[in-house]
Each structure stands twice: as C-alpha cells, then as structure tokens.
Amino acid sequence: MTREETPNALRAREIAAAHAGMDGPLLPVLHAVQHALGHIPRETLAPMAEELDLSLAEIHGVISFYPDFRTEPGGRRMLKLCRAEACQAMGAEALGDELRARLGVDWHGTTADGAVTLEPVYCLGLCACGPAALVDETPVARATPERLERLAREVTG
C-alpha cells in the first residue's frame, strides 16, 4: 500500500502485518495498537482490515464487544475499581459512589482535566484484601477514596 496514510494508520498497518501469520491475530493486534497509540483511532481500522484480510464490520464488531478496547482517547491514568461481590462485602459500592463524586465523573468517564478515566471492573483477583483497584498496573488493596484519588491524580512521568 503506497497511498498517503496518517502516522497512526501506518503504525497500525505495521503492527497488523507483524501479526498476520498468527492463528487468530485480531485481539493481539488490537491490544498492540491500543498500547502504542493509547486508543484505537478510527483511521486504523482500514489498514488493519487490509493486512488481516478482515472486513471493517468484523473489526468494528470485535472492538465494540470487548470493554478493554476504546476508540476515543482516555485519561492519562486508568483507574479500574472493582465492583464485584467480594469487594462489595467490604464496602466497594460506597467507595464507588464517593470516588465518582470526588472525581466528578460517572463510570467510564474521564475527568475534565484529562487526568483519569474511571472504569468499573468485576474482580481483580485481590478479593481477600478488598476493596481493590488497579491504577494503570499498580494494584491497590483496602482502597479508600482519598488514596485512590491521590494515586490517580499523581502526575505521570
């Protein structure tokens, strides 16, 4: 393909081409594109579809099925708060309410300053020390709203 492409589209094309020999490459490709670009911009769908020999509709269908994939940019940090039963037994619901109020966002929302995106998750495997959260890749046990807000707003390096 030699036509003009945006840098994002080119990058996605490279990533897709590098995975094209796999059995079932689409999820690894989507993860890699999101890792490289922070989200999956719409302009990357066509080059991925071409390299992987899939239709745009298929790729779109897959992206929309999985909660992890986002087609719009998120905040600088990703705060995943567990809402599942073991954490509820330790007060996760009230924690979720207070955290949303503090950050001024609802579930899936990004704070106005672009610092944090808040995502609900259902279990992080930290169920014996809940309520649990994951700030980017940092696990947090016995989480409090103060601590989570501080971690989430810490300036990224």
Added chain:
Amino acid sequence: MSLTLYLPKDSAALALGADEVAAALTREASARGVALRLIRTGSRGMVWLEPLLEIERDGVRHGFGPLEVSDVTNLFENRFRHHPKALGPVEAIPFLARQTRLTFARCGVIDPLDLDAYRAHGGLRGLERARDMAPAEIVAEVTASGLRGRGGAGFPTGIKWKTVLEAEGPQKHIVCNADEGDSGTFADRMLMEGDPFCLIEGMAIAGLAVGASRGHVYCRSEYPHAIRTFGAALDVSRGAGLLGRGFDIELRVGAGSYVCGEETALLNSMEGKRGTVRAKPPLPAHKGFMGRPTVVNNVISLASVPVILAEGAEVYKSFGLGRSLGTVPLQIAGNVKHGGLFEAAFGMTIRELIEDVCGGTASGRPVKAVQIGGPLGAYFPVSLFDTPLGYEECDAAGGLIGHAGIVVFDDSADMGRMARFAMEFCAVESCGTCTPCRIGAVRGMETIDRILAGDPAAPAILADLCETMRDGSLCALGGFTPYPVESALRHFPEDFMARQEAAE
C-alpha cells in the same frame, strides 16, 4: 555480613505494600553495609499477613508480617529475631499447617522464575515420568487420579483428554483457561505469579498425553502481573529447552469480557472474534481452536497434573470425599478476618473453614452468608454451613462449588441488593446470543426493584423469569444467574421486604 530474605511479589502482596517494604529493606541493608539477597517469591496465600517477610534459620523459614516500612529498622536492630511482627516458623502457622499443599507446594517458597529452584523442590519429576509413558498411559493415570475440572463444571480431566487423544487431526492444541473471572477467586493468578513452571509442566504433560504440539494460555487482562511473570517464565523455559522442542506455549490476553471464560467463547476470542458462546456439539475436544481437536482446561486442573504424575494417581486420590478427589485450592475472600488461599482435601465443611480456619468476618460482626462459586453461585446461609465442600455436596445443598471461591458477608449485607447485582452482572456480561439472558437479566433487575418497592405481583414474575433463564440459556451465565438470585430470596426473604416497611 550477608543476608538472605524472602518477600512476595504476588499482586496481593504488592497491593499491600510489598515493593515499599522491599525498597526499605534494601536501603537499610546498604546503610548497614549488609549484602542483602532479597528473593522475591509468590505468596503463601495468607493475605492478611502480607507483606510477609521470611528468613531461613536452621532450614526453617521464620516469618514477619504484615510488614510496614516502619518495621524495617527494628527488624535489622533485632537481627530478625524478636519483633512485634514475628510469626515464628511460617509452616507452623495454623492456616498453613492445616493445609495439604499438593498443587501449591512451591507457591510462596521459591523465586517463581528460578528453574533450578523449581527442580530442587520437586518440579519436572512428573514430566520426566510422562516422557517414558505412552500417551494412553498418561491419560489413564490422570483418569485414575479422579481429577475433575477446577474451572467450574467439574468434568473429569482424563476423559476429556482421552477424547482429544482419540480425535483425528494433524494439529491439536492445549488451551489453558486463565480467564478467572469469578469474584472471590485468585488461585489461577497466584499460581501463575508464584509457580508458573508448574502450569507449564502440566501443559507439557497434557501435550504428550493427547499429541498436541501447541499450547495457549488465555489470561484475563485484569492480571498484568500474572501476564508479566508467566511471560517471563515462558522465556526461561525456552532458554532451558523445556519448551520449544516438540511443544511450545503462547500467551494470549483477554479484553475485559467475563463470558470469555466460557470455553467456546474463549476459543472464539482466541480466533479474533467476538466472545460469543458456541452451541455444543461440536465439542472443543473435536473442533476447538481453529476447528482442531483441543483440550480446554483451567489453570488449576493443568497445574495439578505434575504432582499426579510425580506421586502417582493413588496418592492424589487418597485425598478427598466421594467423587471429589484430591485437593482443592479454596479461596476465602470478602469480609473475612483471615482470608486467602487454603488448599485442602475436598470435604471440609463451610463452618470449619469460615469459623475455625478463617476466624469469621473482618468486621467482627456475625457472618450472614457466603457465596460459593463466583457470581453464578448460590448464597449459603449459616444454617447450611455443615455442607462439605465437594462437587456433589454443594450441588445437593442447592449450589455449586465452581472454581472454589468463597465470599463472606457479615450481617450488614443486603441480600436484596446482592440479588439485584447478580442480574445486573448478567446483563452487563451477556454475550447476547440468547434472549432469556440478554433481555431476561434486564427484566430481572427491574422485577427485583419492583419486589423491593412492595409490588405483590413481582415475586411470581421473578420466579417465572428465573425458570426461563434456566431453561432457555445456552451457557451458565444466563442459566445459573438464578442460583444467587433465588438462593438469596429463599434464605433471606426479609431482605426482599418493601423498603419503607423495613425501615419502620
């Protein structure tokens, strides 16, 4: 002076501050001119004691925990002897002493990426034995052990392997289900972070048993540390020739969907599709990954195979109760005083586990209920706590053991809300294939709201809806959501009273 210390890097330990303690230990050691060898291990599974530091003295590991950074100076001052956080010999702590650690024997003991330590602690003996056996002999040994799937359905592992061994096909696959989506469960995570070679060895044995040269681990994305440790263990294994010759494993990462833990949805997801459930037949054993014969097993099922091969089926099946043979890593979570992972022979009662072993609730209030087997599992009231933890036994009590997660609730829990949450979870996670699940779960939430608002017609509608979901769902997400809903309603009717009345 040189000093060797052991400190977990399991995610739960990290979440409780293990890295901060590690940094403080390193700082203090260098300030004192001590050459510190800090070995980062998996977790012993005593989560309330994390971060749990260990030191070996005369061949016995002594523990200190739960440690804080402020404890570190004092530890050095007291030369790691007397200390307010001293726990004595770790293996004498009752929570650990009462266990039978077969699958988790090395977890928390060794550096998870040290293959020599793995071998020195009994690793690879199972695989070495399997290499001298015919495939059918390996399958027979696993069948004789009585091992049943630890992922939830409890299907005999040996019988599944036999089907794949006998299936025709030039390429077969071993798929490890590491999607561990059930609330209250973390055994898969702990094993992948604490003893990844054990899973690799189990998968290699499965490969020999059925004639598969390719293995795949599908791990949920919510487990970044397990992904990193397991990925590193794959590299070490290839470097050492354990993988790469005749059998190799690739690591795939999920994308936040619970239903992808269902084996056919998982296969679709691995193939790059939406994670919708496939109708069976065909079985994955005949037409699995890319339409080829495939073993799909849970992490713990596969990680139990090395010890079965090493010690023999007879030893393994000498543990357990009835048709639940061997050991099960029980995971006790939620509002519990001493929570964590407790590997024991099947058959311990809920009461013994929750009251004696785990010391009741963290809040100190009375236990109200436990939910066993994840979000699709039933709530057990205290009156059912004499139920032994086994497949048939939990079933007879109106529930299921599932992946053996046990979530404890104190008397402040509102079972009406928990029932509503079960429906909400089903609605959020439904793959959308069946109407009773996709639409029924949303109707279920609304109907529970109506019950809580005092609508006298609503309970009958809910009962009807649960029946439709049970009968009309392709998989257990829609089919088993009635378990938590109806058990909550059956055992705690007072929590479904109209809210204003309850407040009076």
